[in-house]
Amino acid sequence: MTIADTRANTFVQSAVLVADREVRMRLRSKAFIVSSAILLLAVIASIVAGSIFGASASSSVTRVAVVGDSGSFAQVASLDVTEADSVGAAEQLVRAGDVEAAIVPGDGPTGIRILALEEAPSALVQLLSVTPEVSLLEPADQNGSLAYLVGLGFGIVFFMAATLFGTTIAQSVVEEKASRVVEILMSAISARALLAGKVIGNTVLAFGQIVLIAAAAIVGLVVTGQDALLGDLGPSIVWFVVFFAVGFVLLAALFASAAALVSRQEDIGSVTTPVMMLVMIPYFLIVFAWDNDLVLTIMSYVPFSAPIGMPMRVYLGTAEWWEPLLSLVVIIATTVVVVLLGSRIYSNSLLRTGARVKILDALRG
Known part of the structure; x- marks a missing residue:
């Protein structure tokens, strides 16, 4: 050495x-x-904390009543759907507090309208709104x-x-x-x-x-x-x-x-x-x-x-x-x-x- x-x-x-x-x-x-x-x-x-807040956000479910063909608009995971026989029955469910809102046939372009007591659930309105097609030129990863x-x-x-x-x-x-x-x-x-x-x-x-x-x-x-x-x-x-x-x-x-x-x-x-x-x-x-x-x-x-x-x-x-x-x-x-x-x-x-x-x-x- x-x-x-x-x-x-x-x-x-x-x-x-x-x-x-x-x-x-x-x-x-x-x-x-x-x-x-x-x-x-x-x-x-x-x-x-991120997991808890994420789970609570994803588990938020809006309870709605639907009448007839309007039920086809409510087949999404974030809605708890209750079928009603008529518009009157759906209205009673809303007034009783059994559901937050009701989706019933309407005369507008969408063919449906929402029944609610004081204010329509914003999450429900967003779900049923028509979203335009979006094309991102530089999408974020x-x-x-x-x-x-x-x-x-x-x-x-x-x-x-x-x-x-x-x-x-x-x-x-x-x-x-x-x-x-x-x-x-x-x-x-x-x-x-x-x-x-x-x-x-x-x-x-x-x-x-x-x-x-x-x-x-x-x-x-x-x-x-x-x-x-x-x-x-x-x-x-x-x-x-x-x-x-x-x-x-x-x-x-x-x-x-x-x-x-x-x-x-x-x-x-x-x-x-x-x-x-x-x-x-x-x-x-x-x-x-x-x-x-x-x-x-x-x-x-x-x-x-x-x-x-x-x-x-x-x-x-x-x-x-x-x-x-x-x-x-x-x-x-x-x-x-x-x-x-x-x-x-x-x-x-x-x-x-x-x-x-x-x-x-x-x-x-």
């Missing part, structure tokens, strides 16, 4: 030890467990309201997970630096191994949380009978998990390297604000421009917004089969560059205490 192989093995072992320490510390944190549980319950609750909720869901999950784990990494770095624990750690392992362990450990936790949320969403859709929605949403969920796993490595490296520039907890906000903006901008874009194909296309190829933009385009059906692969290559290449630069900043800043270290000084070493 060469010296290079020995160093590589030592680096990997050190990174694994740090990652294991990060995972154990987070799993023992009540704040982490509670926040993860709240996010998971919110996803499950939204799916169950998905329901607009549902598409908005899907985009909002991707944005919220990405924003919360990236913010939670990113700030945790930043606080950990500054805490170790302020307490001088980092000096002890670096006497045993390299700064790059320490950074790699922090990034890997928190990425594993973030990825596990996202996978758990995705699994809960899939199970919830199956249990509540929303299989049709699962068929449309499944591929975009898979791509979201994949893009998040890579994108979080990029963000974790940025949070860690930015936090290494300062030595006090009070200064974390000043150095991590630019990174937080990179997380917040995609969230606001998906909220306000979820149906703008140009904005979504640009988001799909920007590394910081691709974890939201590309899965959304996959769901909407506006992305070609090769576009997620190309976007993934772009984000992986960007992540490699950011990790290399971040590790240099992290290594050159970690042992500097006192005033904030300038980025150019950290890059030059």
Whole structure:
């Protein structure tokens, strides 16, 4: 075994030890467990609520009485039909409250008329109205309201997970630096191994949380009978998990390297604000421009917004089969560059205490 192989093995072992320490510390944190549980319950609750409201809407049945040939107009699933022998009998049923309205023969163009007490049921009027033929030149592949909720869901999950784990990494770095624990750690392992362990450990936790949320969403859709929605949403969920796993490595490296520039907890906000903006901008874009194909296309190829933009385009059906692969290559290449630069900043800043270290000084070493 060469010296290079020995160093590589030592680096990997050190990174694994740090990652294991990060995972154990987070799993023992009540704040982490509670926040993860709240996010998971919110996803499950939204799916169950959608199922309940959808079922109540579909189960709304209008009770009507029909006379003679007018019954042919009432043969739809959302009507509870009671046959009456005459118009008078149908009127009595309406007055008695046994039915909400009656469909009886009429002299108008449709040949029928509706009898009701104070106001005709709007659902019944719409069902019996003549709808003109409609031809859509550019039909939408998905329901607009549902598409908005899907985009909002991707944005919220990405924003919360990236913010939670990113700030945790930043606080950990500054805490170790302020307490001088980092000096002890670096006497045993390299700064790059320490950074790699922090990034890997928190990425594993973030990825596990996202996978758990995705699994809960899939199970919830199956249990509540929303299989049709699962068929449309499944591929975009898979791509979201994949893009998040890579994108979080990029963000974790940025949070860690930015936090290494300062030595006090009070200064974390000043150095991590630019990174937080990179997380917040995609969230606001998906909220306000979820149906703008140009904005979504640009988001799909920007590394910081691709974890939201590309899965959304996959769901909407506006992305070609090769576009997620190309976007993934772009984000992986960007992540490699950011990790290399971040590790240099992290290594050159970690042992500097006192005033904030300038980025150019950290890059030059």
